[in-house]
Amino acid sequence: MNNYKPIQLHLFGGLILLLLAWTSVSEASASDTAADIVVSPDGPVVSIQEAVNMARPGDHIRVEAGVYVESNIMIDKKLTLEGIGYPEIDGNLEGHILIIAADSVTVSGFFLKNSGRSHVRDYAGIYIDKAKDVVIENNRLDNIFFGIYLSATERGVIRGNEIRSYERRESSSGNGIHLWNVKDPKILDNKVEGQRDGIYLEFAKGAEISGNRSNNNNRYGLHFMFSDDSVYRGNTFNKNGAGVAVMYSKNVDMIDNIFENNWGTSSYGLLLKDINDSRITGNRFYRNTVGIDSEGSNRVIVHRNDFELNGWAVNIKSSSRENQFTENNFIENSFDVRTDSPRNPNHFEGNYWSHYEGYDLNRDGIGDVPYRPVRLFSIIIQRQPESLILLRSMFITLLDTAERIMPVLTPATLIDEKPKMERIR
Amino acid sequence: MEEDENIKKLNPVEMKLLTHIIKNEWKTLIRGKWVIGYGLIFLILTDTLLRFGGGGAEVLLSLSNVMLLFIPLVGMIYGILYIYQSREFVELLLTQPINRKTLFWGLFCGISTPLMAAFVVGAMLPLGWHGILAQDPGASVMVLALGGMLTLIFVALGFVLGLAFYEDRIKGFGFTIVIWLFMAILYDGLILMAIFTFGDYPLERFVIAATMLNPIDLARIMVLLEFDISALMGYTGAVFRQFFGTNSGILTASGMLVLWLAVPAWIGLRVFKKKDF
Numbered sequence: 001m002n003n004y005k006p007i008q009l010h011l012f013g014g015l016i017l018l019l020l021a022w023t024s025v026s027e028a029s030a031s032d033t034a035a036d037i038v039v040s041p042d043g044p045v046v047s048i049q050e051a052v053n054m055a056r057p058g059d060h061i062r063v064e065a066g067v068y069v070e071s072n073i074m075i076d077k078k079l080t081l082e083g084i085g086y087p088e089i090d091g092n093l094e095g096h097i098l099i100i101a102a103d104s105v106t107v108s109g110f111f112l113k114n115s116g117r118s119h120v121r122d123y124a125g126i127y128i129d130k131a132k133d134v135v136i137e138n139n140r141l142d143n144i145f146f147g148i149y150l151s152a153t154e155r156g157v158i159r160g161n162e163i164r165s166y167e168r169r170e171s172s173s174g175n176g177i178h179l180w181n182v183k184d185p186k187i188l189d190n191k192v193e194g195q196r197d198g199i200y201l202e203f204a205k206g207a208e209i210s211g212n213r214s215n216n217n218n219r220y221g222l223h224f225m226f227s228d229d230s231v232y233r234g235n236t237f238n239k240n241g242a243g244v245a246v247m248y249s250k251n252v253d254m255i256d257n258i259f260e261n262n263w264g265t266s267s268y269g270l271l272l273k274d275i276n277d278s279r280i281t282g283n284r285f286y287r288n289t290v291g292i293d294s295e296g297s298n299r300v301i302v303h304r305n306d307f308e309l310n311g312w313a314v315n316i317k318s319s320s321r322e323n324q325f326t327e328n329n330f331i332e333n334s335f336d337v338r339t340d341s342p343r344n345p346n347h348f349e350g351n352y353w354s355h356y357e358g359y360d361l362n363r364d365g366i367g368d369v370p371y372r373p374v375r376l377f378s379i380i381i382q383r384q385p386e387s388l389i390l391l392r393s394m395f396i397t398l399l400d401t402a403e404r405i406m407p408v409l410t411p412a413t414l415i416d417e418k419p420k421m422e423r424i425r
Numbered sequence: 426m427e428e429d430e431n432i433k434k435l436n437p438v439e440m441k442l443l444t445h446i447i448k449n450e451w452k453t454l455i456r457g458k459w460v461i462g463y464g465l466i467f468l469i470l471t472d473t474l475l476r477f478g479g480g481g482a483e484v485l486l487s488l489s490n491v492m493l494l495f496i497p498l499v500g501m502i503y504g505i506l507y508i509y510q511s512r513e514f515v516e517l518l519l520t521q522p523i524n525r526k527t528l529f530w531g532l533f534c535g536i537s538t539p540l541m542a543a544f545v546v547g548a549m550l551p552l553g554w555h556g557i558l559a560q561d562p563g564a565s566v567m568v569l570a571l572g573g574m575l576t577l578i579f580v581a582l583g584f585v586l587g588l589a590f591y592e593d594r595i596k597g598f599g600f601t602i603v604i605w606l607f608m609a610i611l612y613d614g615l616i617l618m619a620i621f622t623f624g625d626y627p628l629e630r631f632v633i634a635a636t637m638l639n640p641i642d643l644a645r646i647m648v649l650l651e652f653d654i655s656a657l658m659g660y661t662g663a664v665f666r667q668f669f670g671t672n673s674g675i676l677t678a679s680g681m682l683v684l685w686l687a688v689p690a691w692i693g694l695r696v697f698k699k700k701d702f
Binding site for chain 1: 480483486490493494609610611612613614616617620621624628629632633636642645646648649652653654656657658659660661662665
């Protein structure tokens with residue numbers, strides 16, 4: 001019994017020594033906050049990829065300010081990457097910059113620039129592939145092809161990033177935030193400029209898109225397809241080539257957004273194509289060529305929005321049915337409503353129209369004469385577009401007034417029976 | 426000889442005379458009070474629109490509608506009326522050793538600037554105290570400037586008509602009304618008719634050229650450029666796009682407006698100089 005005691009002692013002592021040594025080493029590396037690995041241009045670790053390779057799942061990698069020329073950095077385990085003072089990762093115009101292929105990765109505070117460009121591959125600043133719960137926060141992306149690319153992800157948050165590119169051609173620019181086949185993503189408070197589509201969603205389910213600013217993009221500020229049950233709220237879409245397009249989806253909520261200055265022959269504040277059972281409330285449409293353009297969309301409720309100084313506030317094709325426009329403000333739009341059919345399968349009620357000239361004898365705030373939002377001039381323009389130059393001419397006003405009194409050419413049933421006398425606040 | 430006199434600049438004595446005539450006209454007009462009434466109309470109108478209408482764009486557009494319709498009429502009537510009413514006074518002045526050119530400019534500026542000022546001040550004050558001027562300065566200044574310019578143009582036209590029909594007042598007033606009706610309403614009807622008649626041909630250039638020939642349409646186009654640009658950009662034609670989408674539209678239109686002031690004023694001056702009163 002006694003003869004193996006020394007061995008036991010040895011083992012015990014060795015263990016204690018090992019433990020001591022290990023704790024002192026880890027104490028040394030974790031001397032400031034909780035970072036596990038520090039990457040700095042002054043070393044010892046000078047490359048992010050190297051740090052990722054060294055790290056174990058759950059580690060925290062802190063990258064100090066400096067320029068790192070690296071591309072296709074593959075993150076294949078659960079890590080937190082934190083930039084201190086916006087370290088710059090220059091992708092050197094080749095491939096992706098960051099690739100995330102693991103769940104629960106967090107990337108924040110980086111300045112990423114110069115991703116690759118390709119006509120075949122969608123190279124991105126941050127490419128996220130089949131990962132869950134990824135958080136991409138407060139990064140700046142500059143001169144990239146695609147910005148943040150989510151493919152087949154679940155949940156995850158993209159918050160407070162700034163994405164900007166300078167390619168003006170639609171065909172050779174990529175999307176700012178691109179989501180394909182994702183579930184429950186949250187896209188919050190980002191700023192996207194100069195991309196092809198600012199925010200692009202295809203086959204996204206349950207997306208929440210809030211507080212983003214998507215301006216000056218070559219095509220759409222937001223391009224939204226086959227994405228049911230989604231919400232977008234409080235975003236601003238300004239001066240995009242073609243405005244915002246929402247297509248082939250149902251149960252979408254569009255709340256408190258601003259659509260402004262989207263000009264052009266095929267430019268819309270909001271294009272609704274095959275959208276069903278959705279709600280558009282509290283939005284502001286300001287100075288767009290067309291405020292809402294509705295094609296094949298049914299049972300959409302358009303309630304309490306402001307349409308101001310648009311070319312055409314609402315262009316509703318007869319393929320759209322049972323949509324309701326209630327309590328909206330239509331203020332000094334060149335044209336309030338345009339439609340392509342003498343019949344009207346939609347409902348307008350209780351809106352404020354600044355062109356309304358009726359009276360309110362019983363003082364209940366509702367005009368006593370119905371309002372006809374489709375002007376004769378709008379039909380004249382459809383036949384002879386050059387006559388647009390006569391807009392706001394006295395002669396045209398007289399023609400419109402005559403038509404309003406005795407409607408012949410304008411749709412007889414497209415009327416607001418209860419136009420409000422004052423602007424709805 | 427006469428051409429030389431035209432080109433020759435006014436010497437200091439004549440300059441002094443010019444300002445003297447202008448000052449005198451201002452005094453007479455303000456004593457007459459109805460210029461003040463005219464300004465008050467715009468003041469009350471703009472203020473009422475702002476109290477009941479709401480937003481800045483709405484009010485500026487209503488104001489510009491009123492302006493496009495009435496300023497030409499008032500300006501012309503006022504110009505021609507002045508020529509008829511102050512016949513004795515003008516003829517008296519002509520007996521004095523005063524250069525006719527100086528006298529013409531003195532009378533024209535003395536008449537048109539108070540009227541212009543009445544509109545500009547009358548409309549500007551409510552825009553100022555309701556905060557529209559600060560909130561939307563570009564559009565406000567443009568509407569006010571257009572109103573001012575239209576006043577000058579149509580007073581000049583009124584002068585020309587007055588001088589042309591110096592003896593026949595009924596004819597003069599008749600022409601004034603007809604010209605106003607034509608420019609304000611019928612002209613656009615004719616353009617629309619032309620568009621529908623020749624609809625199969627490319628008409629953009631013709632349509633733009635046609636609107637350039639009518640000062641009321643010119644002013645209207647400038648209002649469109651400010652407030653309806655989003656609708657105008659919805660048009661597919663390249664010529665419109667070039668005209669409205671770049672600065673060329675606003676430059677051409679303002680250039681044509683200046684021309685519309687210069688030509689009638691020059692004609693008026695020529696007639697005035699040669700006329701045997």
